[in-house]
Amino acid sequence: MQISVVIPTCNRKARLLSLLNNLDQSVLAVHEVVIADSGDDNLSPEALTRFSNLHIQCIKTDKSVCIQRNAAIQKAVSEWIFLCDDDIEVPADYLQKLVSHVSAYPEVGAVSGLWLEKENNTWIATHPENSTRQLFWKFIFNLSIWGPVNCSSNNLLVKKIKQYYNRKGNHITKAGWPVITDFSGDHFFTPVYSLGASLIRKELLLRSPFDEVLDRHGIGDNYGVIADLPGGAIRVINNAFVYHHHETTNRLMRPLQYYRRVLALDYFIQTKKTIQHAKRSWLLWSLTGNFISFLFSGSKEMIGANFKSMLRIATGRNPYYKAAKKKQKVIEPVL
Numbered sequence: 571m572q573i574s575v576v577i578p579t580c581n582r583k584a585r586l587l588s589l590l591n592n593l594d595q596s597v598l599a600v601h602e603v604v605i606a607d608s609g610d611d612n613l614s615p616e617a618l619t620r621f622s623n624l625h626i627q628c629i630k631t632d633k634s635v636c637i638q639r640n641a642a643i644q645k646a647v648s649e650w651i652f653l654c655d656d657d658i659e660v661p662a663d664y665l666q667k668l669v670s671h672v673s674a675y676p677e678v679g680a681v682s683g684l685w686l687e688k689e690n691n692t693w694i695a696t697h698p699e700n701s702t703r704q705l706f707w708k709f710i711f712n713l714s715i716w717g718p719v720n721c722s723s724n725n726l727l728v729k730k731i732k733q734y735y736n737r738k739g740n741h742i743t744k745a746g747w748p749v750i751t752d753f754s755g756d757h758f759f760t761p762v763y764s765l766g767a768s769l770i771r772k773e774l775l776l777r778s779p780f781d782e783v784l785d786r787h788g789i790g791d792n793y794g795v796i797a798d799l800p801g802g803a804i805r806v807i808n809n810a811f812v813y814h815h816h817e818t819t820n821r822l823m824r825p826l827q828y829y830r831r832v833l834a835l836d837y838f839i840q841t842k843k844t845i846q847h848a849k850r851s852w853l854l855w856s857l858t859g860n861f862i863s864f865l866f867s868g869s870k871e872m873i874g875a876n877f878k879s880m881l882r883i884a885t886g887r888n889p890y891y892k893a894a895k896k897k898q899k900v901i902e903p904v905l
């Protein structure tokens with residue numbers, strides 16, 4: 571099975587070199603690595619020679635993760651693409667495990683391992699729902715859940731809500747937010763997941779490219795791609811994982827990230843048929859719940875970001891939607 575690695579990057583030389591070192595030690599050899607570099611601090615040809623097991627080509631692109639990925643995918647020659655963020659750590663057996671899964675399930679179009687992030691000095695893949703109060707709140711406002719529902723209560727309503735989530739499984743709410751509560755088995759299906767360490771058939775990525783209207787960070791881009799995958803879902807296997815190091819260089823502050831993610835969600839609700847069960851009215855209702863939460867937390871920046879996103883959506887002035895109609899690219903909504 572031939573694999574091309576696609577890495578978008580921008581001025582993260584140290585993290586990129588660390589990632590290439592991971593790939594160079596991969597148990598499963600890759601056919602090529604295509605680096606789409608939009609930064610100024612590029613790797614020198616001499617720096618690339620240290621990776622004896624990798625055939626690396628670098629291309630220059632505009633500053634946009636979506637444009638970078640699309641350009642590198644077009645350049646890649648393999649049937650399978652390993653989409654790879656530049657700030658992850660990839661264990662040597664990671665790709666081998668993904669390929670083994672594809673061999674066992676030939677119908678697979680996209681597969682990822684668990685995406686781990688560090689929280690309180692512990693690498694975690696989920697955020698279990700342990701609070702009955704939070705469970706009520708997320709259920710009422712159709713908000714996201716990213717972990718098993720572990721609330722233990724004899725309250726009949728709590729039991730009904732847990733039964734509801736068990737029956738629905740992993741899904742997208744009527745407001746458009748992902749609910750991933752079932753991580754059981756050797757693998758699970760989910761309609762939304764990070765694509766930063768995923769193996770996907772090239773033909774699917776060519777058929778459903780990353781949407782280049784999004785901001786240069788590509789916030790919310792996975793909605794646009796996974797929605798068009800067969801079955802509208804990606805497989806995630808539980809015996810493989812990567813570490814996301816959350817590089818701070820070129821990373822937006824949380825309020826602006828949130829604002830653009832909400833606008834991207836609204837944009838895809840309006841443009842992707844596969845998530846048209848989600849409605850703008852429900853999204854606004856969910857943002858009302860977030861607004862109240864931000865008020866209680868006293869976060870002025872998040873209150874402002876939430877209010878402005880609600881105003882944009884309610885008045886039909888989402889800049890992504892307007893720009894897409896005019897065939898514009900890389901829109902950077904500001905607070």
